[in-house]
Amino acid sequence: MSEVRRLCENAKAASYVAAGLSTEEKNAALRKAADALEAAAAEILPANEEDVRLARENGMHPGMVDRLLLTPERITKIANGIRQVAELPDPVGIVEEDFTRPNGMRIRKVRVPFGVIGIIYESRPEVTADAFSLTFKTGNAVVLKGGSDAIHSNTAITQVLRHSLEASGITPDVMNLVTSTERSAVDELLTQRGLVDVVIPRGGAGLIRHVVDHAQVPVIETGSGNCHIYVDESADLDKAGPIIVNAKTQRIGVCNAAESLLVHENIREALLPRLQQALNEVHPVELRADDAAIGFLSDAVPATEADYGKEYLDYILSIKTVGSVEEAIAHINRYNTGHSESIITEDPAHAEAFLKGVDAACVYVNASTRFTDGGEFGFGAEIGISTQKLHARGPMGLRELTSYKYEITGNGQVRP
């Protein structure tokens, strides 16, 4: 039996144990796991050093190496993240509906764990601990497949967490790490029908696409964000400027950063030169503008059709001129990825048209797209941002890591 199959079978068996744990048992085990992780820095850091050394040898981009790197402070931060999850309310067992049918049958709709969750991610060792804490808190078993470049770090973290679970009297098989670095291991995980209840990919567009194309188990798509800001004719420019600067430059590599600006033709002249200056005060931003906008900018380059479909994740912003809020909505619905879209307007009718008309997980009026985040929404934690419409949309917190079942109690009812 392959490693992936074996881990999925172990996880399935363990999922029934996890589903039966009380909130107190789960929280106690999480706190113990956090302590264990901090106490094991001396084991985890050398493993991480090995990953970092190999990554540098292989010429990994410094930004990626930084994501891979662990320090004592980062390990404490990871442990504190686990402690925070222990503090959050447990969605499992919540009775969402409770009604009695005319024949006397009582039907309750109850939140339950999914069972086994697969998580596929890139070389970010903190995800190993995060994903464990969120899935365990929600009574699930997890099978993790992290990026190969982080294999030593992930293995060390997993060993510590599994030992800690055992010390808590809980089967360590609620947490499983695929150690095979073969690419086929991913595809195997994606086809474990009957064992894996859902797979959540976390990473770039290529990873997500691969997962969607090859999965035979249910998938929640996450993270691809071609986010727009539309500045309406009626916009307050004192709001527009700071919001665009924030959405574009506060953190460029994230899915809720703005990638494209739509501007009403009547406000081009008032907005664009001032915006360009404000952006440049933070960081030079390459502007790729259409013919109708480019004349109001200095050093802008002409935008191509392809630009409007791009998630740059860089100091680049495409700019498109529109004649109405309807045109803005149509453009966004054509090019967006269902993530986060914002309108800057003082016209309540335009705000409402935008809120209703734009097809995205999070639609904003007069606020930055950067707020699409479980923490910013008050969820306490998040496993990712869903860009699909099935099951969960936008930031996914603990509740979104659960399903429901109907519990029906009768006294001998049969169907007439």
Added chain:
Amino acid sequence: MSEVRRLCENAKAASYVAAGLSTEEKNAALRKAADALEAAAAEILPANEEDVRLARENGMHPGMVDRLLLTPERITKIANGIRQVAELPDPVGIVEEDFTRPNGMRIRKVRVPFGVIGIIYESRPEVTADAFSLTFKTGNAVVLKGGSDAIHSNTAITQVLRHSLEASGITPDVMNLVTSTERSAVDELLTQRGLVDVVIPRGGAGLIRHVVDHAQVPVIETGSGNCHIYVDESADLDKAGPIIVNAKTQRIGVCNAAESLLVHENIREALLPRLQQALNEVHPVELRADDAAIGFLSDAVPATEADYGKEYLDYILSIKTVGSVEEAIAHINRYNTGHSESIITEDPAHAEAFLKGVDAACVYVNASTRFTDGGEFGFGAEIGISTQKLHARGPMGLRELTSYKYEITGNGQVRP
């Protein structure tokens, strides 16, 4: 451009129109469509006769021909079904959560249509109208791919409904029927990423499996039901008998019929001979029993391991003896399809263990599995029974044909 691609693009454009319709507009259009369908019996019935004639020529099983057949009464029944959907509450626009963050941003979680729903089904023309009414009521556009044997009936029904939509001033592209009878048309529908938001297959295990294996768009699995009834040591046999007879024989070809009986070893003698008699009073049922049970039955055949995994959809019942409720739960979690499971017991602790421990959409105590149905749950209508855990589980009514979005209103907030 292929027919499927064209219809999906039309549906996508129409979905924005459908999403913007008021409940009153949708209800009025549904009532008009119901009237139009009844008035068009003279067009629909000859088309259906053609399908039935060809089906008989091709040697279709009489039970299947009956599912295909339309009569004036059946058309009225279909029209009344549409009228009923018009009476149901509209989930679209319901604000499920409404909260304000410390920075003043107001976040509302609002029910919205999916957008474009693909439905793939077998040769049952009434599904064409049902699927239209449910998806239209929830503000979605639909692309239907019905069984090739019903192509004339489906085309006639679709034409009537599309003309009626036009008469209501609504783009008929909210309802689309794939007329290609090539099998590749199904696979094309399953890969329309960016156009189709979810596909729901309705049909037998082969159809479902094909859809799951080939889909690159999100899928809701439906309808496969290997349902068990476990008779506990503490069972009231006056409840057990009628429930098992009902679940096995009331309608054999449906997904919520019982396929397997688990019996506690201490109650075999009291239950089995009496049950066999009760079953035979309704219809002869072939019993396939394990060694521990077979001695209490007359003319039973030995059950093989394969029997426990089978959805017979026939007058056949497998029987397995267990020593405890825990053993029953473990057996069910190994063999079931996540549909409906029932325990017959007078022991509250065993009932609770079963409700919590069995992994299925609907778990019953002292009631027939045949109640797993949108109508029986009081949902008014259903598009199918989900056997997966993502998005929806069990009977799917109107609410399950919608997603949600977050509408966020601010006054210039940026992320610190």
